[in-house]
Amino acid sequence: MGPLLALVGAGLTLLSAVGVVRFPDALARMHALTKASTVGVVLALLGGAVTLDHPNDVTTLLLAAALQLLTLPVAANLMSRSTYMARGIASHVDEIDELAERHALDDVDPGPLDEPPPPGAEAGRPG
Amino acid sequence: MRSSTVFAAMLLAIWLLAWGSVTWANVVGGVVVVVALLVALPDVRHRGTPVIVRPGPLIRLVAHYLRDVIAANAQLAREVLRPRPRLRTAIVRVPLAGCTPEVLTAVANLVAMTPGQMPVEVEDDPPVVYVHVLQFTSAVAVRREIWGLRDELLAAFGTREAIAAAAAERATLDPPSGAAP
Amino acid sequence: MIAACYALVVLAGVGFAYRLVAGPSLTDRVIGLDGLLVVGVTAIVVRAMDTGEGAFLPVALVVTLVGFISTAVVARFIEGRGR
Numbered sequence: 001m002g003p004l005l006a007l008v009g010a011g012l013t014l015l016s017a018v019g020v021v022r023f024p025d026a027l028a029r030m031h032a033l034t035k036a037s038t039v040g041v042v043l044a045l046l047g048g049a050v051t052l053d054h055p056n057d058v059t060t061l062l063l064a065a066a067l068q069l070l071t072l073p074v075a076a077n078l079m080s081r082s083t084y085m086a087r088g089i090a091s092h093v094d095e096i097d098e099l100a101e102r103h104a105l106d107d108v109d110p111g112p113l114d115e116p117p118p119p120g121a122e123a124g125r126p127g
Numbered sequence: 128m129r130s131s132t133v134f135a136a137m138l139l140a141i142w143l144l145a146w147g148s149v150t151w152a153n154v155v156g157g158v159v160v161v162v163a164l165l166v167a168l169p170d171v172r173h174r175g176t177p178v179i180v181r182p183g184p185l186i187r188l189v190a191h192y193l194r195d196v197i198a199a200n201a202q203l204a205r206e207v208l209r210p211r212p213r214l215r216t217a218i219v220r221v222p223l224a225g226c227t228p229e230v231l232t233a234v235a236n237l238v239a240m241t242p243g244q245m246p247v248e249v250e251d252d253p254p255v256v257y258v259h260v261l262q263f264t265s266a267v268a269v270r271r272e273i274w275g276l277r278d279e280l281l282a283a284f285g286t287r288e289a290i291a292a293a294a295a296e297r298a299t300l301d302p303p304s305g306a307a308p
Numbered sequence: 309m310i311a312a313c314y315a316l317v318v319l320a321g322v323g324f325a326y327r328l329v330a331g332p333s334l335t336d337r338v339i340g341l342d343g344l345l346v347v348g349v350t351a352i353v354v355r356a357m358d359t360g361e362g363a364f365l366p367v368a369l370v371v372t373l374v375g376f377i378s379t380a381v382v383a384r385f386i387e388g389r390g391r
Contacts, residue, residue, distance in 0.1 A: 002357060003309040003310055003313070003357060004309065006309075006310075006313050006350075006353065006354055006357060007309055007312055007313050007316070009350060010312075010313045010316035010317050010320070010350055010354070011316055013316070013317065013320045013343075013346060013347060013350055014316045014317075014319055014320040014323070016320070016343065016346075017319070017320035017321075017322075017323030017324050017343060017347075018323060020323060020324060020327050020339055020340065020343060021323045021326055021327060026331075026333055026335045026336055026339070029327070029336060029339050030335075030339060033339050033342060033343055037343060037346045040346070040350070041346045041349055041350055044313075044349075044350045044353050044354070045349070045353055045368070047353070047357070048353040048354075048356055048357050048365075051357045052356060052357065052360070052362055053360075054362055056362065057356070057362035057365055060362070060365045060366060060368075060369055061353065061365060061368075063369060064349070064365075064368050064369045064372055067369070067372050067373065067376075068349070068372050071372065071373075071376035072376075074376070074380075075342070075375075075376050075379040075380060075383075078379070078380050078383040078384075079335060079338060079339075079379060079382075079383045079386075081383070081387070082335070082383040082384065082386040082387040083333075083335040083386065085387050086333075086335075086386050086387055086389070
């Protein structure tokens with residue numbers, strides 16, 4: 001039972017990797033990573049918890065599974081938000097985009113991405 | 128049961144799981160650490176809102192979550208194995224009334240595991256979540272699905288006022304007669 | 309069956325490593341790195357099931373936590389840097 005769970009988990013991780021390689025857009029790759037590899041790693045950890053005997057190992061694996069399940073969706077949310085907001089990354093949205101209007105309200109033009117150094121910054125300083 | 132008590136119990140459980148065995152030394156050490164954390168974090172200590180858990184809706188929520196996860200992976204497998212992935216992406220705004228910050232966080236996390244949906248932005252006041260969908264059919268369909276998730280979460284964890292507020296907002300934005308908002 | 313697990317995990321690692329190297333933006337590279345961390349945790353667990361020794365399992369726990377923190381920090385960095 002344990003190795004079977006780990007096999008399904010490894011298969012889902014491979015599915016996630018294929019999605020990450022094939023999808024055309026950064027946000028779509030985020031979808032593939034979050035949905036498949038979260039479940040994959042939780043299944044693999046549960047398979048290990050079923051197989052191993054020592055109670056110390058079992059509790060460590062259960063704790064790792066719970067933490068993976070809690071942290072991976074949050075990390076995906078943070079990354080999706082930053083990817084969408086970063087001006088230099090192409091977020092290709094086909095149909096409607098209701099977040100863009102929201103951001104147009106409070107978007108201030110911050111200037112070019114690479115600022116030239118302010119004049120006089122390298123003037124000799126005592127130190 | 129107050130939320131600070133639940134917080135303390137969860138921390139103690141994580142401490143014991145990390146140490147691997149329930150001995151007196153571990154339990155005493157865990158209690159010391161938990162008390163020290165509660166002393167150091169006055170916000171958690173003072174919040175003390177009552178925690179409501181209804182077991183029937185909670186089981187329905189867990190079953191819904193498992194079904195969603197399996198469906199999400201099946202859909203992902205179909206999309207990945209297609210010769211050219213056919214995606215019609217969109218970002219939809221979903222207002223969520225009646226959500227405390229904890230319920231809003233739970234909605235965002237569950238949406239991340241729903242087939243074809245990913246939260247992009249979460250706002251607190253008023254509670255709104257912006258959702259990125261891979262296969263866009265209509266905005267109303269996306270909103271209905273996420274409202275269903277929110278209603279299940281509130282049925283399991285929410286106060287009666289929150290459930291009433293959510294139902295009132297849903298009645299105005301999505302009238303049951305089927306007229307488009 | 310353990311050998312099949314190893315093979316699947318190695319293939320997944322190759323896929324994520326490709327995205328880490330080739331991803332046009334920083335987000336793609338972070339996705340590849342996060343995937344490699346997941347592959348690492350799975351490999352640790354499969355190895356523990358293979359040999360029966362749980363000596364490396366706390367590493368899986370620490371990798372989970374540190375991976376989450378570092379992903380959150382890089383997310384803030386991407387938002388500020390814009391690239």
